[in-house]
Amino acid sequence: xxxxxxxxxxxxxxxxxxxxxxxxxxxxxxxxxxxxxxxxxxxxxxxxxxxxxxxxxxxxxxxxxxxxxxxxxxxxxxxxxxxxxxxxxxxxxxxxxxxxxxxxxxxxxxxxxxxxxxxxxxxxxxxxxxxxxxxxxxxxxxxxxxxxxxxxxxxxxxxxxxxxxxxxxxxxxxxxxxxxxxxxxxxxxxxxxxxxxxxxxxxxxxxxxxxxxxxxxxxxxxxxxxxxxxxxxxxxxxxxxxxxxxxxxxxxxxxxxxxxxxxxxxxxxxxxxxxx
Numbered sequence: 001x002x003x004x005x006x007x008x009x010x011x012x013x014x015x016x017x018x019x020x021x022x023x024x025x026x027x028x029x030x031x032x033x034x035x036x037x038x039x040x041x042x043x044x045x046x047x048x049x050x051x052x053x054x055x056x057x058x059x060x061x062x063x064x065x066x067x068x069x070x071x072x073x074x075x076x077x078x079x080x081x082x083x084x085x086x087x088x089x090x091x092x093x094x095x096x097x098x099x100x101x102x103x104x105x106x107x108x109x110x111x112x113x114x115x116x117x118x119x120x121x122x123x124x125x126x127x128x129x130x131x132x133x134x135x136x137x138x139x140x141x142x143x144x145x146x147x148x149x150x151x152x153x154x155x156x157x158x159x160x161x162x163x164x165x166x167x168x169x170x171x172x173x174x175x176x177x178x179x180x181x182x183x184x185x186x187x188x189x190x191x192x193x194x195x196x197x198x199x200x201x202x203x204x205x206x207x208x209x210x211x212x213x214x215x216x217x218x219x220x221x222x223x224x225x226x227x228x229x230x231x232x233x234x235x236x237x238x239x240x241x242x243x244x245x246x247x248x249x250x251x252x253x254x255x256x257x258x259x260x261x262x263x264x265x266x267x268x269x270x271x272x273x274x275x276x
Contacts, residue, residue, distance in 0.1 A: 023133035115151030
């Protein structure tokens, strides 16, 4: 069971706090969307009606399936489904969780995305602000992004808490909330989204790369010689007496550093070349 600070429950309407989906707009690059969000929080306009947005509705209606599929594929249980929480100190920061992974405390986020031009990197980047916001609210160290695409594909992405980005996120949200309270229109914060750390799972065919072909040939040609070189160096180190500062002979000079490390030089009458 995970151990973190305990965020408080809340049932207030969305105008009284900044949620994860708001964080994406605040950290985004669309000034019009930022102004509309500011107007919504101030009660000057009604929240946008998304009942006619098909992708949004597909995400909503597939959320239970998404969670069930994740639990079946991962073997982990998702708890705190649709739990509403707020930050224990910053009361204007809240989150409605899709859930949390019972075994680790990771934030669980279910998404539906269209298959065209889909990539895990783009998906993680798109939802980064929301994930980092929700992790900050509940003091989670990681988040799981569970994605079902319209192409019948399911993807699991783990995103870790980024302290630097969370600091910038908190600063931006504080500034935005101050604008809500004072009535001063906000401006974009122009914060770069961190490159997500994703597990390397791709297999890439490099047969068409000429550079790869040249370097691969060099690697195969020198592999045996390199192995012999490393073996000889290791055996030479064993032959250097422990009380010797240098050992010289047959074109090789061994030098012992103050820390005790032994390095080698190949030398000739005209000079010496270091051997690593």
